[in-house]
Amino acid sequence: MATQSQSQFFSQLKRYYSFYTGGFIAFVIIVAILEQMGVPNKILGYIFLAATVLLYAGIGFMSRTADVSEYYVAGRRVPALFNGMATGADWMSAASFIGMAGTLYLSGYDGLAFVLGWTGGYCLVALLLAPYLRKFGQFTIPDFLGARYGGNIPRSIGVFAAILCSFTYVIAQIYGVGLITSRFTGLEFSIGVFVGLGGILVCSFLGGMRAVTWTQVAQYIILIVAYMIPVVWLSVKHTGNPVPQVAYGYVLEKVTAREKVLNDPTTPEGAKEAEVRAIFKTRQEGAEAKLKALETGGAAYLAEEKGKLEKVAADLKAKPDADPAAVAAADKAVTDFPADAAAAKAAWTKAAAGAKAKTAPIAAHAEPFAGKDQAAIDKKRKNFLALVLCLMVGTAALPHILMRYYTTPSVKEARKSVFWSLFFIFLLYFTAPALAVLAKFDVYTLLVGSSFSELPSWVASWAAVDKTLMSVTDINKDGIVQLAEITIGGDLIVLATPEIAGLPYVITGLVAAGGLAAALSTADGLLLTIANALSHDVYYKMINPHAATTRRLAISKGLLLVVAVFAAYVTSLKPGDILFLVGAAFSLAASGFFPALALGVFWKRANKWGAIVGMSAGLGTCMYYMYMTYPFFGVNAPLWWDINPISAGIFGMPVGILGVIVGSMLTAAPSKEIQDMVDHVRYPSLENDIDTKAA
């Protein structure tokens, strides 16, 4: 390879990936033809998933390597454009691909915090970190902390923080892999997890960063094609304009007008909506009354209520002309009745909350921070801004992303590469809000007001698959669908778009393959980060600095396997709230890494003790706040300034920065060598420069 110049390499890559893209499109066309010939959907789903996972495994196998630099940083010759695509795939997770448009559908403007946060963070990467880390040029982020601050303590805290945030994040990805494989092939969730894991492992196991990089480029191409096709189609359907990002402004106006009509009880449709909401209000009050009676009456009340239901059922059965359906319903009411006081409390609390959510008028999609009074508005605004900041700073501190900028050939290419990264991410992120609005328009105008006897086919098919994603119930028994009668789960929006747009099943398979690509590529990058932190930073740098190359790589690959299996095991237990896990990873990275990394470049005076104090205090504050306030841990302490636990980083960051400053000022300035190293990373090239590059 030494004889090949960078520009030859670049044109060779362009040729490969053009062929690849052409081949992929041909593949989709072949599957479409198979569909027309009557091959069942389930088989098509299998073909899509098997073909893409095999493809990734194939690239991984071709990129296998036993060279340390190839394994850790893909030989440092990934051109800016391709590193941008790889970073895009690395970055866009299952949450971005499947969840984002749904979050926007459900929360309108307030959901845009994720869009802003997950793109704007790249400004910080470009301006504050990427070029300097590239000049430093080693293998991992803890490497930089170790060299800049000296000693094993900053490196160890770095390893701890890297593993903590990558592990919380990777669980969310493997969960996504399991969800997609199980939904589209009918495999069991936990089997789906391990099948997906096989695909991840073949790739990173054989070729490390090199294999992961070239697979991620391939995955990016699949995921962006899969995201765009249905949205463009939907846009043509509703606006006649194939550029959804431009066209949906007018659709948004129509959605806003429609919201007003549905919220106005003087219009016929608005009156129907109000009627359904009133029924939910009654249900909520009914459930609350039962809860209250349970509190005073206890088990006696419970027995009495159950007795009443049993009597109803018995009376019905006693009648000679009883309707069998009514009898079955009465029996079901008896068997479903909560067994004890605790179960009753849980069931009725849930029922009250579920009904209460349906009593509120429709929230305006484009209205920021809607609230009933100024205090509620201010609280929402504060949390929006805090979340955006945490996501942005977290983006600029997640090790699996920063690591990617070690792989470019030069500082100059690293700067360009951040541009390409954000450009490729931007393509998806500025489409998601368009998709949310287009889907909302479809639901508000075509589904609302349609008759229950002739529901659109996608509604019926998704309602049959999963009630949490889609359900419609005729609450006021008028045979017409009202908006308040529809329950939509966020993930539905992306998954059902091809059907909403009236596209053939092959596109649904394509979307599933795209979601899988998004989840697999992110999981790849994260697992590699964790395994590298353990093998390179802990084993090679701290335990056995004289280890031979083959031994280092063997250890790294072994650890990768262990971490992957452990992560899959934790995922198969289905822990808590996935969105919270993702958000937590960002807050942790923002508090733990960012202050020490950025100040390490921009403030020469920052020293070892500053880094130790800053990182542990930042991380500690963030973890403490999450532990105290996130309901999962059960402490439920009062919030500080009404900030939600997902934005815990808003406290961790300033504490971290202050910690670095105070810790550094109280102790001696760093040595001449370290100050020289700071100069070294600040200038792309200096005469008589020191060399920090790893082989």
Added chain:
Amino acid sequence: MQLTEKHKEYWQKNLRMTGFLLAVWFIVTFVIAYFARDLQTVTFIGFPIPFYMAAQGSLAIYVAIIWYYAHYMNKLDQEYGVHEGDE
């Protein structure tokens, strides 16, 4: 390793540009979001301005910020003779 005046000037210019671009980043993100409710009545191709910015406008500006910084710094490297050789 001794830094010359010219080197220090390069770093100062870099800091100034970084600071300026961070200010732009701050305004298009946080200032606009802070005043989102007050800007709600202004519209652009059918969008209320705050919604447009958070969904598209600010994102495009981020891309532009990063492109401009790469362009500016790669030129500055040449000007101050701290650019890398061809690898």
